Amino acid sequence: MNNLIKNIEFSKIVNLKELVSYQESQVISRTIAQTPNANITLFSLDKNEGISSHVTPGDAMVQILDGEAEITIGDNIFTVKEGETIVMPSNIPHGLEARKKFKMLLTVIKN
Incomplete structure (x- = not known):
């Protein structure tokens, strides 16, 4: 059986922000799942x-696990903090910068 989720222990409680x-x-990433239609990645x-700034063919949801990020979507700039989430729509330019160090869980879903 091939597991879809990787780089994380199964049947164990984990703290995501401790995995990166x-x-x-540096920018550090750890892939949690990758399929043709979905990617889940932890970043620090x-x-x-x-x-x-780049464009993706899928919607991208950012969940800030620690710290604070400045996220640009189109012409709008958002400050997103620990515990907050923002969705970056597909085909709209988006990017981010760490004004303070931060960790995030990025989930991208494509059609």
């Missing part, structure tokens, strides 16, 4: 690191 660590001047970004 901060690294100085050090202060002043980012992911440049």
